[in-house]
Amino acid sequence: MSGPRPVIRRLAIVGLGLIGSSIVRAVAHHLPEVAVTGWDADAGVRATAAAIGLGKVAETLAGAVNQADLVMLCVPVGAMAGVAETLAPHLSPDTIVSDVGGSKESVLASLRTHLPDAVIVPGHPVAGTEHSGPEAGFATLFHGRWCILTPEPDTPEAAVAAVAGVWQALGARVERMTPAHHDRVLAVTSHVPHLIAYAIVGTASDLEQVTESEVIKYSAGGFRDFTRIAASDPTMWRDVFLNNRTAVLEILQRLQEDVTMLQRAIRWGDGDALFDLFARTRAVRRSIIDQGQDDAAPDFGRRHD
Numbered sequence: 001m002s003g004p005r006p007v008i009r010r011l012a013i014v015g016l017g018l019i020g021s022s023i024v025r026a027v028a029h030h031l032p033e034v035a036v037t038g039w040d041a042d043a044g045v046r047a048t049a050a051a052i053g054l055g056k057v058a059e060t061l062a063g064a065v066n067q068a069d070l071v072m073l074c075v076p077v078g079a080m081a082g083v084a085e086t087l088a089p090h091l092s093p094d095t096i097v098s099d100v101g102g103s104k105e106s107v108l109a110s111l112r113t114h115l116p117d118a119v120i121v122p123g124h125p126v127a128g129t130e131h132s133g134p135e136a137g138f139a140t141l142f143h144g145r146w147c148i149l150t151p152e153p154d155t156p157e158a159a160v161a162a163v164a165g166v167w168q169a170l171g172a173r174v175e176r177m178t179p180a181h182h183d184r185v186l187a188v189t190s191h192v193p194h195l196i197a198y199a200i201v202g203t204a205s206d207l208e209q210v211t212e213s214e215v216i217k218y219s220a221g222g223f224r225d226f227t228r229i230a231a232s233d234p235t236m237w238r239d240v241f242l243n244n245r246t247a248v249l250e251i252l253q254r255l256q257e258d259v260t261m262l263q264r265a266i267r268w269g270d271g272d273a274l275f276d277l278f279a280r281t282r283a284v285r286r287s288i289i290d291q292g293q294d295d296a297a298p299d300f301g302r303r304h305d
Contacts, residue, residue: 007162008034008096012068014061014083016040016049017233018128019100020074021137024055026170029139039064040134041075041083049134062090070163073099073111078239080107084114091118096159098123102186102236104150104179106243121163122150124182125172126190130231143171150179187247192255194237195248197229 011027013020016038027036039058040046050057058064065071065087075083080101091097098121101107108122127145129136147167151160164174177185204223241248265273 007158008069008166010034010068010070011036011166012065012071013038013074014040014064014071014087015074016045016054016057016134017074018132018136019125019141020072021049021054021134022139022141023072023074023100023137023170025137025139026142027166028055030169030171031166037064037066037068045134052135054134054137061086065090065092065095067092068095070096070098070166073097073101075099075101076233076236076239077101077103077107077243078235081110081114084111088114091115093117095119096121096162098163100125101243102190102240103244104148104182108150108152108179119156119159120152121155121160122179123163123167124148124150124186125167126186127172128232130228132233132236140171142167145172147172147174148182149174149176150182151176183244183247184250187244187251191240191244191248192251194229194232195241195252196255197226198237200226201230 011034013023013036016024017040020038020040024036024038027034035056037056037058038049038054039061040049041061046057046059049055061083071087071091073080073083080099084097087097096119097111097115099107099111100123102124104122104124108120111118111120111122125142125145125147127141129141147164149160149164149167160176167174200223262274262277264270
């Protein structure tokens with residue numbers, strides 16, 4: 001999607017965790033002409049954000065969104081409805097409301113319920129780390145990553161272009177799709193992989209006593225990478241699974257069928273079936289690297305000195 005430079009001059013960031021604090025840092029670096037005010041419901045987070053110099057931090061939500069051209073909701077998807085309800089009396093008619101949530105149908109429904117007359121451009125930057133909190137953010141988080149926008153059909157194009165322009169200025173590549181399509185795609189590429197990681201690490205934890213701590217002691221690369229994913233923010237991922245349950249359950253059902261096929265191949269010694277699947281999945285990995293979505297360096301770019 002192409003668009004003009006953003007017309008946003010005053011930006012409010014609601015939620016100063018990894019994504020929110022990264023937006024603050026990225027805007028300061030790439031869009032220094034934009035005035036940013038942050039706010040978080042947690043007084044401790046606000047104090048930390050102010051202490052580390054994370055720009056202007058308001059003490060109230062009303063103070064943060066006052067005269068904002070764009071309000072970016074960077075809170076867990078399960079908190080969107082409550083924040084929108086609190087925000088409603090303080091929102092100017094011309095203010096654009098966007099978000100960074102990992103599920104879009106539920107978020108759009110929540111925002112539309114409490115902000116029926118607002119201009120809403122839901123969004124999802126497909127970027128992050130396993131860390132959380134205002135100290136975890138960094139300005140380059142969105143460089144070369146996708147940001148998916150899921151506006152309603154009647155959303156003013158100028159508003160969509162303004163939000164897209166902000167993300168492009170922060171280094172992201174912007175795509176547009178329907179909320180339902182987003183939720184199905186992300187269930188495959190993000191949500192179910194996280195669920196698998198949580199399950200595997202949980203199983204290993206349950207087996208720790210049985211294996212006399214050898215699961216942790218002898219963690220190989222595969223398990224180690226699962227633990228990185230499983231270290232992600234538990235509140236955020238709890239809310240994602242509960243709010244995208246239809247798509248997640250659909251993909252889980254397909255996964256169960258594929259795992260059954262693998263069980264059968266192993267049981268019957270069908271090496272050809274296993275090899276064909278592994279060759280196909282290896283090609284997927286190469287495609288991800290070719291599209292610049294991961295590091296081609298050996299061992300995922302880890303340092304070994």
